Amino acid sequence: MGNRRIKSAERLFSIIEAFREYGRLGVTELSDILNISKANAHHYVSTLRDYDYVVKKNDKYELGLEFFAVAVDTREQSPVYRVAKEDLARLADETGETAWCMVEQNGMGMFIDGYIAGRSIDRESIIGTWKPLHANSAGKAILANLPADRRNTIIDRSELEPLTENTITERNKLRQELKEIQERGFSTNFGEDLSGIHAVGTPIFDQNSEVAAGISVAGSATRLTKEYCKNELAPLVRSVADDIEFNLAYR
Template sequence: MTDGNAGTVKSVETMFAVVDVLRERDGARVTAIADELDLSKSAVHKHLSTLRNHRFAVKEGDEYRLGLGFFGYGSYVRTRYDVFRKAKPLIRELADETGEMVWLITEENGMGMYLFGDGGSLDVNVDSLVGTWRHLHLNSGGKAILSRLPEERVVEIVERHGLPRRTDATITDLDELLAELETVRERGYALNLAEDMAGIHAVGVPIVHRDRVQGALSIAGAANRLTEDRIHDEYADRLLTAVNDLELNLTYR
């Protein structure tokens, strides 16, 4: 039965809410889920049983956790992106060369998702970030993507998702964001100077194939290593060259 106000299926919305709780809590008991979502325990149990039947949840003692069924679908979706398949070896090369984190991000429905990453020589669990969503204005890859979208599309994304603040350096004004995107278009790369996370700098370059932005590559690291001068003098050119090679590979695959 559909929700007439939102045009969505209420039972499916509830199912996804249960899934979100399981992910955010890294597993939960029926009572905890029911309390958080203001549902009856019997309703939550039915949703969890459905998820278990389709391998999207497992029960460990009294707790339920997300199952590997999601992994199969996620892997399938990711491999459908040509840019993911072509970028993987290049990302690993850049990470080895720079010793810093290198990321591939793409946009869907106005949000950015990390498709792949490599931590270079850093002891960083990149898998914890892969598959997560980010507002596009917060990071260099996201701003690189926004710079290649029509202004009306950028405005639409901001109206839908807002410009939430993560640090004191985060851009939260639309006019300021549009002005920065013009600078990104002129120089070819975007900066993230502690706008998503304090103490982290990054540079990102959009990936464009057949006049459509496919995503962005970015290099990120500690601000004391990735200084603004070093980004401009060294990392930006290396990233621009890498993206140019990637775009050629996408064209002549």
């Protein structure tokens, strides 16, 4: 992999990440952070500015909204996102809770869409952020249905960080739960990523019978009891997943 990397591209992405971390930066600040000359920093920033990926405000620069346009276009290109929107909104309305859609890339999950019936969860702070698969219901639903070799690679490489006291952090225990999820067709999350929040998730399969995403419903543990999640919510989430899969195949 190292021999295939382009140094200038690496530098460009490191500049973008610096703006992402620090916000507004001057050329001198950027050169100090990345240990490059001010001339080089200025050349890179000027190039990004020419394409509207960086904008100048007073004597400093920041990321431009062109990145937002790219993100919107990227999400729109996802068949699952386009197909699942209406069903996801319906799921939130029918349950009175929050419905999410997650996709996996490189062993991590990202919520690409969500609909909130109540306002207990900040939707905008969650969409577009990376989440570990092992600690939430949509992620476990995806992980359980990946090809075995890929699933094992992800588990072996993951640190299985404990997000709460209920997070599964033992690999053998996680593998056993994933096996059970695959057999029953849905996953649960009882306070594993956020204390006091319960959730049910299920996979979305594409027309090639490969897992394309996971959807979930999450809410307060006082409303979403374990019994309710398993006996009532899980069949409803699975039914909506079936509708999404049908639309994926025939739209």
